[in-house]
Amino acid sequence: MIRSTILFPLLALSGLIVILAACAQMSTLPSLPASHPEALGAGPVSCSECHEDNQKGTMKAFGAFNHSPAFVKNHRFYASSDDRLCATCHKGSFCADCHTNQVEMKPSVKYGNRPDREMPHRGDFLTLHKIEGKLDPASCYRCHGRANNQSCVACHR
């Protein structure tokens, strides 16, 4: 009992010192800008077209985010750890064109004038989903498992 009454204040004091030290250090840590300082052109861009492919502090090199076909196809890996960097150029509505909790329209219908954006479920996906769903149900689940499944539950239990 005596040991715990001494130990707890010591631990609390140590924790407080660590927090204060961390806060003092944090005031020197830089932040990403809220938005890209210049307007960007239409179509996919590559960061290293303008930025030198260097690396500062704990930031990843700009070249890692070049919007190559491979990056666009695998963007989920980057977005799950660097969404703050994404947000300097893209508004949230850019992501919400596909990633949403409820929408009744395929993104490719909304953006029929932008075939270059590679929106999912083009063409007769009503037929195709009967094959694709058996092939890789996990890929369906990423978007339609916890959200945006209003169309799915119309037929599927």
Next chain:
Amino acid sequence: MKKHLCRLLSAALFMALPAAALAETTINSTTLFRFYQDDRPGFEKKQLAPATQFLGVDVDKLGDGNLSAHFYGWGRLDLADKSFNNDQADGNLTYGYLQYRFKQANAQVRAGRFFVNEGIVNEQLDGLNARTDLPLGFGISAFGGATVHTAHIAGENTDGKGDGIAGGRMSYRYGGMLELGVSGVYETTAPTLMNPNNIALVNDTKLGDHRLIGGDIWLSPVRMVEVMGHTSYNTETSEVAEHTYLLNVKPLKDLVLSGEFNEHRERNFFFSSAMFASMLNNLNEKSRSTGGSASYGLVKGVELAADYRHYTRDIGDADRMGGDLRFTLLDNTLRSGIGYHYLRAGSGFAVIPSSTASASFQELRGYAMHDTKSYFAAVDAIGYFFKERINNVSNAWEVVTSLGYHLTPDLALSGDISYGKNPQFTDDLKGLVRLTYNMNYTGKGDKK
């Protein structure tokens, strides 16, 4: 609930208008009028004319300059027969939150409805989210609030989610070479079902609880190589749910070689989803996909990509392979591409599985778009050619043409006409009129 959301969205956007006049504001608005007729044997003939409004508003530099407000949602009104569900009108607030960004350490606080996508966490909630970098390369984020419910499971009064959700991620970064993360999500107890037949997840009437932890990694020991991915672990089943990893190698400036590995333990991955679990024949199986791709910039504005993926499931193996050629010319105003893919998939993947069935098909797609200061036009054609007929039809194809005019640099009017034939419809003709307003007061970043 939907009426409340529509009112909330309208009120929020209305309240944002005066603030928009004072702060840096971005507005993205797309108004769509669609016209089509649904005429199928055995069903009532319908004339459909839904009007849909998508609206996003971002108001930056409020208060001391670090506060911002963000809203995005949509609403639909059927001008003729009911188009989608039993409601003549529908709508949804996708996100709506206030955000405060601190000047140091990438610290920020969000309050309202938002998405969290960090590590293994991919959730939407009404609540709070705070995050910051810490000294020595560490970082921390946390969130908590109410889950955002979606459509009910058929025959139930629930979507299967618990009412509360919390979680977060801790990370460590080292010198632009390494990032390690540990993340988790905890949802309150899942609801009880009224009709639990065929729910294979748990042995009583209750759905599985949504509780996961996991780790993620990004490793780039040299600039030309990066490995990234994550593994999640279901704490309710005490087993791994998912491995998903990507390897990128960039031996040349315009050449990217990728390899991907994905493995899912179905019961653990779909544990909290009655809908997905009930569609699987064997919840105890492991499904796996491995593949590789290569993309290369032949010359400026011309990219060639090839990809291959192998799928392994208990119902069989399958392979998909193909390539794409993309052109970005005339200072990005002309964009086009062609692509071909072949899926080799056996009887287990067929629409109606049988010992002689096949799910194999070829996919062919081509598109072109031209966007000038005055007009813009696009054509997009896609076709699927089935090895085995589906509903006695050997292919499905669709051509979408779009033509539009920039009334001002921010305001555009366009129209689409699409026509196709497929196993669902002998004729599939649709029309659409689109009014788009993308306004960015600051001229910074992308317009979206």
